Amino acid sequence: MSTTQHLNVNAxxxxxxxxxxALALGSAAFVLAGVAxxxxxxxxxxxxxxxxxxxxxxxxxVNKVGTAPLSNCTTSAVRPGQTYSRTDxxxxxxxxxxxxxxxxxxxxxxxxx
Numbered sequence: 001m002s003t004t005q006h007l008n009v010n011a012x013x014x015x016x017x018x019x020x021x022a023l024a025l026g027s028a029a030f031v032l033a034g035v036a037x038x039x040x041x042x043x044x045x046x047x048x049x050x051x052x053x054x055x056x057x058x059x060x061x062v063n064k065v066g067t068a069p070l071s072n073c074t075t076s077a078v079r080p081g082q083t084y085s086r087t088d089x090x091x092x093x094x095x096x097x098x099x100x101x102x103x104x105x106x107x108x109x110x111x112x113x
Contacts, residue, residue, distance in 0.1 A: 046111050049075045058107040066113025073113040081106030 046062070047070075053060050059082065064073065084104040091099040 001016075004049060016055065046070055046073050046075055048077065049109055052103040053078070053107055054107070058105050061106065061108050063108055063110045064113065065111070068113035070111070073111040076112045077108075077110040079110065081108055 015103065020036070050060050050062065059081075062070075065076075066073065083102060085102045086102050087098055087100045088094075089096060089098055092103055
């Protein structure tokens with residue numbers, strides 16, 4: 001087998017790897033954009049912010065600065081955390097298509113008291 005033929009045989013594998021990587025990166029960017037849209041705008045009640053994010057499916061971690069009770073604190077920032085996903089054709093209805101499924105997503109809520 002010549003070198004040219006060998007490279008052509010591997011081209012579909014390389015293309016598939018690049019396509020899967022691009023799909024995974026694109027879905028991660030989409031999820032991170034969703035964190036910014038999911039959080040209430042401006043300073044607000046910590047309970048309200050945490051509840052809204054949990055309703056949207058996030059696992060929420062609160063970072064508190066200050067000694068006041070949490071009920072007296074305000075939300076100062078919402079930062080994206082790790083998003084876990086899988087890309088495969090095993091999803092119901094996927095047939096031969098690759099489907100990315102988010103399995104878990106986290107977010108960090110910074111509060112000031």
